[in-house]
Amino acid sequence: MPEVYIVDAIRTPIGKKNGGLAPVHPIDLGAHIIKALVERTGVDPANVDDVIFGCVDAIGGQAGNIARMSWLAAGLPQHVPGVTVDRQCGSSQQALQFGAQAILAGTADLIVAGGVQNMSQIPISAAMIVGKEFGFSTPTAESKGWTERYGGEEVSQFRGAEMIADKWDISREELEKWALRSHERAKAAIAEGRFDNEIVPVGDFTTDEGPRETSLEKMAGLNVLVEGGRMTAAVASQISDGASALLLASEEAVKKYGLKPRARIHHVSARGDDPIFMLSAPIPATQHALEKTGLTLDDIDLVEINEAFAPVVLAWIKELGADPAKVNVNGGAIALGHPLGATGTKLMATLLNELERTNGRYGLQTICEGGGTANVTIIERIQG
Secondary structure, three states, rough: OOOEEEEEEEEOOOOEEOOOOOOHHHHHHHHHHHHHOOOOOOOOOHHEEEEEEEOOOOOHHHHOOOOHHHHOOOOOOOOOOOEEOOEEEEEHHHHHHHHHHHHHHOOOEEEEEEEEEEEEOOOOOOOHHHHHOOOOOOOOOOOOOHHHHHOOOOHHHHHHHHHHHHHHHOHHHHHHHHHHHHHHHHHHHOOOOOOOOOOOEEEOOOOOOOOOOOOOOHHHOOOOOOOOOOOOHHHHHOOEEEEEEEEEHHHHHHHHHHOOOOOEEOOOOEEEOOOOOOOOOHHHHHHHHHHHHHOOOOOOEEEOOOOHHHHHHHHHHHHHHHOOOHHHOOOOOOHOOOOOOHHHOOOOOOOOHHHHHHHHEEEEEEEEEEEEEEEEEEEEEEOO
């Protein structure tokens, strides 16, 4: 069976809203991480078969196929194509998976996969908001097929998070304890230099801006997002800017170009769940991935699950009986931020480096996504 290898995986520091990366054009942000990846791996860019990037809200500076635009803005060969993927929060994880599938199919040998998002310049849901100018009150409200199936129910991540907390009986206190843990873990990881090998500075900007000094007392004083709910801003992911990328290679390319891979792709898949709950799909997606591979969570050394909201992670842990000590060990999006289109390969860079640091073998990554879907990628660290 053919193999797919991760040669390297890098990311920018993650900037908070209106922070260190806010002025950087999204194309230039994507170009920066692509150029850094090419330089760090030493690969001849002329040999790359495709560039697959995730990006959400592809309007303005993020429109027009930013994967292709970023590659060209990096000054790299014009014959290399590019394609932009939108699977919402899992866009760059899907970019990785599409790249892996192309290599497995034998149609490619070298793929640059990644993602970019500048949420300071292009606000979250900007593409949906722009739609109002053309007569769409929401993406689904005017769809006959959608309303016949799901009615006029509110479709939002905030409602989904509340519904998950209610279904799995997760208290506000539990949510805030997880959020505090995320910040504490992230600050410890930064202090110990755990992210140093994955971060490529952007000018003088070298360190993630998201982690903050907080406490359970401070969190308890925040207003809930909806009356009678449990969600506050403290238990949600942060609005962020950033870019990330990795190089995928076939076994033939590894040998031909003298590359030194760091991990192999063990499994890729995606599954869907109720789109009104929206954020619950990592549960069935993980169950499916484990069933397909024959692995159990005991075999998985580390897990990265995107902290869109704290209940997403806590429901996953409860339902699957997972060990919280293996999950988001260096903090998650609540502390470190969630630059939508870039988060998938950002998390993969962190997962890969932490597996190496701890001598782990298998790492599992999953992300909840708009529309009620989730991706799962399992990697195996190359030992020795």
